[in-house]
Amino acid sequence: MSLSKFKRNYYGYFFITPFIIGFLIFGLYPVYNTLALSFTDTTLMSKNADFVGLKNFTRLFADDVFMNAVKNTWIIWILNFIPQIGIALLLSAWFTNARLKIKGVGVWRALFFLPNLLVPASVAALFFAFFSFYGPVNQFMVRFGFLPEAMHYLQSVPITRGLVVFIQWWMWFGQTVIIVMAGMTSIPVSLYEAAMVDGATAAQMFRRITLPLLKPILIYIFVTSLVGGMQLFDIPFLLTDGRGSPSSSIQTNNILMYMKFASSKGHIGAASSVGVLIFLMTSICALGIFYFLRDKDNSEIDKSARRFFFKKKSA
Amino acid sequence: MKRLSFILSLLVVLSMLLAACAPAATEEAPAATEEAPAATEEAAATEEAAATEEAAADLEGTLNVWAFTNEIRTMAIAFEGLHPNVDVVYTMIPMTNGEYQTKVKAAAGTADSPDVVALEAAFVKEWVEADLLADLNELLPLTEELKTFPSVVEVGSYEGVTKAYSYQATPGAFFYRRSIATECLGTDDPAEVQAMVADLDKFVETAAKIKECGTGDYFTVGTPGEMFNPFLANREQPWIVDDELVIDPMVEEYVKFAKLMRDNGYESQATQWSEGWFAGMNDTLKDANGTPKKVFSYFLPTWGLPYVLIPNSKSDSTDTGGDWAMINGPMAYQWGGTWVGVLEGSPNSELAKEFVKFVALDEENLTNWATGVYTNDYLKAIDPETPDDQAQAPGDFVSSQVVVEKITSSFDGSDLAKWLGGQNSYAAFAQAAPNVNGALLTGSDDAIQRALNDPLASYLNGDITEAEMWTQWLDAVRNEFPDLLIPEPPVTE
Numbered sequence: 001m002s003l004s005k006f007k008r009n010y011y012g013y014f015f016i017t018p019f020i021i022g023f024l025i026f027g028l029y030p031v032y033n034t035l036a037l038s039f040t041d042t043t044l045m046s047k048n049a050d051f052v053g054l055k056n057f058t059r060l061f062a063d064d065v066f067m068n069a070v071k072n073t074w075i076i077w078i079l080n081f082i083p084q085i086g087i088a089l090l091l092s093a094w095f096t097n098a099r100l101k102i103k104g105v106g107v108w109r110a111l112f113f114l115p116n117l118l119v120p121a122s123v124a125a126l127f128f129a130f131f132s133f134y135g136p137v138n139q140f141m142v143r144f145g146f147l148p149e150a151m152h153y154l155q156s157v158p159i160t161r162g163l164v165v166f167i168q169w170w171m172w173f174g175q176t177v178i179i180v181m182a183g184m185t186s187i188p189v190s191l192y193e194a195a196m197v198d199g200a201t202a203a204q205m206f207r208r209i210t211l212p213l214l215k216p217i218l219i220y221i222f223v224t225s226l227v228g229g230m231q232l233f234d235i236p237f238l239l240t241d242g243r244g245s246p247s248s249s250i251q252t253n254n255i256l257m258y259m260k261f262a263s264s265k266g267h268i269g270a271a272s273s274v275g276v277l278i279f280l281m282t283s284i285c286a287l288g289i290f291y292f293l294r295d296k297d298n299s300e301i302d303k304s305a306r307r308f309f310f311k312k313k314s315a
Numbered sequence: 316m317k318r319l320s321f322i323l324s325l326l327v328v329l330s331m332l333l334a335a336c337a338p339a340a341t342e343e344a345p346a347a348t349e350e351a352p353a354a355t356e357e358a359a360a361t362e363e364a365a366a367t368e369e370a371a372a373d374l375e376g377t378l379n380v381w382a383f384t385n386e387i388r389t390m391a392i393a394f395e396g397l398h399p400n401v402d403v404v405y406t407m408i409p410m411t412n413g414e415y416q417t418k419v420k421a422a423a424g425t426a427d428s429p430d431v432v433a434l435e436a437a438f439v440k441e442w443v444e445a446d447l448l449a450d451l452n453e454l455l456p457l458t459e460e461l462k463t464f465p466s467v468v469e470v471g472s473y474e475g476v477t478k479a480y481s482y483q484a485t486p487g488a489f490f491y492r493r494s495i496a497t498e499c500l501g502t503d504d505p506a507e508v509q510a511m512v513a514d515l516d517k518f519v520e521t522a523a524k525i526k527e528c529g530t531g532d533y534f535t536v537g538t539p540g541e542m543f544n545p546f547l548a549n550r551e552q553p554w555i556v557d558d559e560l561v562i563d564p565m566v567e568e569y570v571k572f573a574k575l576m577r578d579n580g581y582e583s584q585a586t587q588w589s590e591g592w593f594a595g596m597n598d599t600l601k602d603a604n605g606t607p608k609k610v611f612s613y614f615l616p617t618w619g620l621p622y623v624l625i626p627n628s629k630s631d632s633t634d635t636g637g638d639w640a641m642i643n644g645p646m647a648y649q650w651g652g653t654w655v656g657v658l659e660g661s662p663n664s665e666l667a668k669e670f671v672k673f674v675a676l677d678e679e680n681l682t683n684w685a686t687g688v689y690t691n692d693y694l695k696a697i698d699p700e701t702p703d704d705q706a707q708a709p710g711d712f713v714s715s716q717v718v719v720e721k722i723t724s725s726f727d728g729s730d731l732a733k734w735l736g737g738q739n740s741y742a743a744f745a746q747a748a749p750n751v752n753g754a755l756l757t758g759s760d761d762a763i764q765r766a767l768n769d770p771l772a773s774y775l776n777g778d779i780t781e782a783e784m785w786t787q788w789l790d791a792v793r794n795e796f797p798d799l800l801i802p803e804p805p806v807t808e
Contacts, residue, residue: 044420045445056797065794133584134591134600142603150603152584155776242412245769247779247787256794262417263795264441264762270797 031279037272044266056273066274068248069256070281076161076236076252077229080168085221087169088176093206095177096184098192109181112174123171124238127163128154154240157249164236164250168229176221183217184210219293223286230282233258253278375400376666381422382407382433383415386622386653389689389707390482390674396697397673401666410435413765423447423658430661431670436470436652439479441758443471448478449657449664457676462716466753471654479656480675482684483618484714486747487544489644490624491612492635493736499528499611505738509642515572518645522581525611531580533609537595539573539775540587541614543764546572548648553757559800560763560792567805570771570781577775583610596627597635616650617712617744625708625734636734641743649751681713685741686722712744719745759796766791782808 038056042049060066091112095105102108115123130137131153138150153159187210195205211218236250243259244251251259253274260271380391380403391403406429408415416438422428424447434442442448455477458468464484471479489512493503500511500521512518522535536542546569552561576582583600585591594600595610602608615624620641628635655674657667673680683689687709694701710731713719719741726732726741767788774784785804793801 044423045441045447047446059797063790063793065790129590132589132591133586134589134594134602138603139605143605147603152772152776155772155778157778237412241765241769243766243769243791246773247769248791260794262413262420264416264438264759265445265796266417266420267797 034272034275034279037269038276040269041267042269044268046265049269052269056270057277059270060273060277065248066256066277069244069251069253069274072161072244072248072250073230073232073252076164076168076232076250077226079161079165080172081222081225081229084169084173084176084225085218087173088180088221091177092180092184093210095181097202098189109174109178112177114174115171116175118171120171120234121238123167124235127167128239131159131163155246157246160240160246161249164232164239167235167239168232172225176225179217179221180214183214187213215293219289222293223289226285226289227282230278230285374398374666374669376663377402377404378431378663378666378670379404379429380406380431380433380670381415381419381429382653383410383435384433384653385702385705386707387433387655387674389694389705390680390684391670392694392698392701392705393680393683393689394670394673398669403670413761416761424660428658428660430663430667431655431657434479434654434656435761436485436650436654436756437761437764438758439470439652439654439656440473440756440760442656443473443478444758447659449659449661449667450476450478451480451657451668451671452477454480454668454672454676457672461676461678461681461714461718463676463714464716464748464751466649466751467652467714469753470652470756471656479654480671481652481654481714482675482681483652484712484744484748484751485616485618485649485652486712486744486751487548487614487616487644487648487650488619488641488740488743488747489612489614490620490639490641492609493638493640495525495529495533495609495611496640499525499533503640503736505640505642508640509644512642512645515568515645519575519581522576523579526579526581529609532606533611534583534595535581535611536576537583537585537592537610537613538587539569539576539582540768542572542576543569544616544650545614545644545646545648547764548650548752548755549646550755553755553760554763555757555759555799558798560789560796560802562802562805570774570784573771573775574781583608593627594630596624597630598633599630614644614650616648618651620731620740621708621710625710625731628734637736639735641735641738641740643743643747647747647750675714678715678718681715681718682722685709685711685713685718686725710740712741712748719748759799762795763792766795780808781806 039051039053040049041052041055091108094100095102095108129135132138133150133152137153138147141147142150153163191209191213192205195209200208231254232252233254236244236252237255237258240246240250242255244255257271257274257278260267260274263270375398378401380387382388382405385407388405388407391405395401395403408418410416419429419432432442455468457463458480463480467481467484468477471477471481491508496503496508500508502508510517511521518535525533525535546565550563550565552563554561577584583591583595585595585600591600595608596613598607598609600608600610613619613624624639625636628639655671657664657671661667675681684707687707689707691701691703691706694705709729710726723739723741723745726739731741732739770779770784770787770791773779773787774781779787782804785806789801789804792799
């Protein structure tokens, strides 16, 4: 008796055990360990470490290096996210529009997605070579009279930041197009047909039908992009000197964390304190997005759905 | 009902599978710094033809060697030739943006720890001062036998314990183009040109002459960055004294000098170690309009000759070989150098010590190394899989005075001397080497000096003021060294 009863009630737990174990070891433990390290002065180059309380955190706020990194990260992410979602919505609307009937949608979509397959290291190296002082961009700009003389692109704050933003946008908008298109094609055509019968314009249909029904997808893109954006590392790290030059203008949170980790003594304690703050910041923002963009209408549907299921179960 | 529960459990399994992948993906960032080195290559698996005599065939085992260039691999193959039962697994990680330093630091003390590490002058002190390298004092008597330059031993020692040895001594020199000197200065004679660049004032005068004579198409140097080392070598004090950062007057002098070179158009504005900088060595430098530009001189040390200048002096259409001369330049200095040490706790410490002894303190190896014995044929006889560019060209300046004295005359009239228009570089370096001062190196040099690059570049470019440059640099240093006392910037608004 006991075996069959056990099976029926608990066998689900067996299925989730591997995940729970994996999560505890690879997910929760590093978070805990980072938190623990952030209160110590542990370094890679010495064997002893002491508990130093909040010293690592107070040091981060003693000068504006950390806040500058936070600012850079947000600037780069916002400037990349707005055009990314905008272009993705526009392209998806065109591609799914029944009236436009654009040919070769699959080909376009694949082309837009291609940059995402490139290795960030090679993309950064390519842009570095293009925009170096003796590089092809300078030759083009000077020979065709756009610039009076060659300039150091990668020593200009707006140009370097702009390049990072552009590379991030270029590498990721294809991915966003694919997700948004998937969301748009899943909206029932009958809704649009009904709207057309009622005389709605294309803009009205987009605002009243497409956007509301796309909301869950948009929230997903928003949150994943935010999490990725707060952890931006490879392109800005590789584009210049790995310290976020010029004038620390592309020094992101993660580059600062890595710099502390890779500093001459390897201050992993100080690096962990940066990691902890990035984690807190990202979590708060992600929860904020969920809270403010939660679907107030949908909660009604949820309730009725729940009622439906419970009724069925009790029956 | 039953079907529903079946579907639900299926979903659970699926989501479990998907979720199990998720943590791995989010952990990517920290994992990337610890993962096994990208460029691991086994230096040799087969040693069929051990051509050389088998002096000590008793050694056996596998040795993990990490380095930031391929130089030591040549010696590793030669070492395998002597000891056929030894397998050296060689890993090369480039030093770009401090990648090598970080990898070694992260690996030390873990299961992935290498046995032998190569350490560059910029960070060797950091390791010698920390407690991660094994005590190699027992090899000290050999340095007396070989009369190793004292400064080389000094750099590898801390508080009476020597932990790292080097096969090189690295006095610096000033290499210039004979054709430009003849055209602009009226002579290409090394003694006369030396008189024209004997100190900084004369150097600037000469730079002005060269600019005028080339109507702006001749630059005196490629970058001011290569002149940082001469200035650093002539400081009174090291970067850190009693836990306080010292901004020596020579550092301020350097900033002034670099600005002067830039503002007057005496330097090419190329970035050191970038294409433009190398292009100047073989006369293929062209500005954005396609106008050819020439670079008169390069500040490079001993290793700069065989590894940087000579390999880059040839392009598809040009060859500047033979048009170079070598003098001391405005200031005596040293630059770089590779030390080797054994990591504490290495399971192969005896073998590792033998390897260090072979690399840095073996008369025969040093002689072979400097005189070009390690050709491709020689190396391929030991390991057929040796890459084609592994051969060691003659001319690297070694750390043993015994070897230097023996081989100096062999460079008279050699290809190397022809490349320098008949000068024997070895003899010149031998004169400069005893003046090298090892006491200025400290463990923090690398990080402090790298932090200055970007603020200085922005200042030279005119994007920020000098005061802003100092503040940015001091902020960066403070972030690297939380416990260091940072002085006020020398210039404020």
